[in-house]
Amino acid sequence: MLPENDFKLITEEMGREPNIVEQGCFLNLWSExxxxxxxxxxxxxxxxxxxxxxxxxGDDAAIVDxxxxxxxxxxxxxxxxxxYVDPHNGAATGVGGIVRDIIxxxxxxxxxxxxxxFGPLNTPKNLYLFEHIIEGIASYGNCIGVPVVRxxxxxxxxxxxxxxxxxACIGLARKDSIVTAKAQQAGNKMILMGSTTGRDGLGGASFASRDLSESSEAEDRPSIQIGDPFTEKLLIEATLEVVGAGYAKACRDLGAAGLAGASSEMASKGDLGMHIIADNVxxxxxGMIPYxxxxxxxQERMLFEVEPQNVEAVLAIAKKYDLNASMIGELTERPYYTVDFKGETVVDIPIKLLAEGAPTCEMPASSPAEKISWEKPEMPADLKRSLxxxxxxxxxxxxEWIYRQYDHEVQIRTTVKPGDDASVLRIEGDRGIILSCGCNPRHTMIDPYQGGKxxxxxxxxxIAVKGGKGLALVDCLNFGNPERPEIYWYFKQAILGLGDGSRELGIPVVGGNVSLYNESDEFDTAILPTPSIGVVGTTNNVAGTPLSLFANEGDTIILVGETQDELGGSEYYSLMGKKMDGIAPKVPENGTKIVDSVIxxxxxxxxxxxHDVSLGGLGIALxxxxxCMGANVDLSKVCEGLRADDALFSESYVRAILATSEPKAIEEALRGVTYTIIGTVGGDSLKIGLDEISIELSVSEINIARSSLTRQMME
Structure with missing residues (x-):
């Protein structure tokens, strides 16, 4: 049912009460x-x-040059x-939905x-969710022939x-072939192509705008879409053929809020109305009813605006690919969203009210109470064990266990594969794109502004350690219930940090998604503030991308950036039971200059x-x-003013390790930022010296430790 305030507002605007079908449209399109x-x-x-x-x-996807x-x-x-409710299908249709946004x-x-x-893999439920989510992503992405590269x-x-x-999904097109979701002209016909319409996914948008409860798995399963990657592959090819032939005047994926969402939003963007004949779907x-x-x-449905003379040509393309398609309505001058079924009008709503009329406002925000003072933990006697x-x-x-499930080489563009700092794809000649994604939620929990930035x-x-500069970013802002002032404060501060970081680096935020109400009654907790992002960078030297591993005996190792006593939110403190204690990392004032110097x-x-230095700290990056090859490293200069464990495990931002056989040339490029020569490449073990402390790990010991997740999943 519609919230009382929304119902009153809609009734006032329409001059009458909305019927049950109209309420369903508003409930979903006005959802968070x-x-x-x-x-x-x-x-x-x-x-x-x-x-x-x-x-x-504002459109299905952003377009950058x-x-x-x-x-x-x-x-x-x-x-x-x-x-959470259906991990395989939920994850699979997540892939399918973002791919359709691109096509x-x-x-x-x-x-x-x-x-x-994910939750820790120490419970059967979390392990089940983990395995089936990975399986869902792999099965869908592999079947449609789109590589998961990062x-x-x-x-x-x-x-x-x-x-x-x-x-996140990235697509490639010629500039002159791009279409948008903005309707063009009254009288043009609407063609729905792809899968048939069933009852799966009913109310998915409104379902995504509320908390989960213990009964969610049973009660909400009808809200979960069921994907068919083989139909999606056909829809990809059919859509690109329709667009390539110039038949599509506008196009929109059927995602959240289904046909009501796609058709009303398309018309509203073009300042037109929409007349849908539901019988033609x-x-x-x-026995399906209009609601x-x-x-x-x-899933796997696409809506096209087509000029009347091209309707039969588009239907013929659908038939060629063995896809369902029908003409389901047309654009109108009258600015209303109208739906007929069995000769009766079941929906008649002012289209701007439906598609753009939901009232927005900032929620009350308050910072959490000051944390009780804490004491820095004693440094362990055995730092090798801690490492x-x-x-x-x-x-x-x-x-590796995760990304080995994915086909990351299909389309033969991938030159730097998963498991690295970033992935690199060749676009044309030696020009390519560099892709990175993610965030550190624990940093954001301690300091949301600095965590976002x-x-x-x-x-x-x-991207910089691969020689590229950020071009654009998209975000996925995952938080708890925004009606709680403390949650909304985290949300707001993280957004401000993201915005300032993107401006400083000159990387515009071109699109994204907000996912709120990520809370569980079962565990009585909200997720950590998780402002996950995807960044696309560019390079003109795909073939010259450096390795992320030491590979050249005798190379000089250089640490770029400064290491501070900033272990709050670090993996090291988390394992010590101090997960949310300490000072979280802050972006240094010259952060932009450091990034540019590394490039x-x-x-x-x-x-x-x-290699970038991030999660786990400098010791982990080394x-x-x-x-494959060891190194002899002296961190005494890095350790000045710090404890040995601070130097090893601090997760201070904007640091990188570079290895080179020509250090003078690299030092010249790094002029004006802090850097330290810390050692040389060679041998079959990593030797770390920190004043009077020394640690040695063989390459074999390192590889055994790094394979812990893979070993658990194989057992």
């Missing part, structure tokens, strides 16, 4: 998921324009609630990224009752190996670089 009621005012603070931005937020007539389509979505713009999808957040898997108990499945199940036909979120424990923790250990810098540095250094072509 569709209308950004509490988040819209904050999202307006983002800088969304730039020299390369062709289409920013690449070069020579090529453009990139970029989008990011969440499928969190459905993935609806006329672009071919070329890459996927999947930042994922991701994240972060584990914390707050996600036990509410795992997060965020998916091809149904999967008998179900309009609101169902059945191994952090290295083998699920958050730090290799995610640091999220942008961390992803920018992942400059890598662009010399004289960097053999490069271990990750020593999986």
């Amino acid at each position: 998921h569709c209308s950004y009621r509490s988040s819209g005012p904050l999202l307006k603070t983002f800088t969304t324009t730039g020299e390369k931005v062709i289409i920013g937020p 690449f070069e020579d007539g090529w453009v990139l389509a970029i989008g990011m979505e969440s499928h969190n609630h459905p993935s 609806s713009m006329g672009a071919r999808p070329i890459a996927l990224m999947d930042p994922l957040y 991701g994240e898997a972060f584990f914390d108990e707050t996600y036990s009752g509410n795992p997060l499945v965020n998916v 091809i149904l999967r199940e008998k 179900e036909i309009l609101i169902a979120e059945s 191994v424990e952090v290295l083998s923790s699920h958050n730090v250990a290799s995610k 640091g999220t942008v810098y961390e992803n920018a540095m992942n 400059k250094a890598v662009s010399t072509g004289k960097v053999t190996s490069s 271990c990750e670089m020593c999986t």
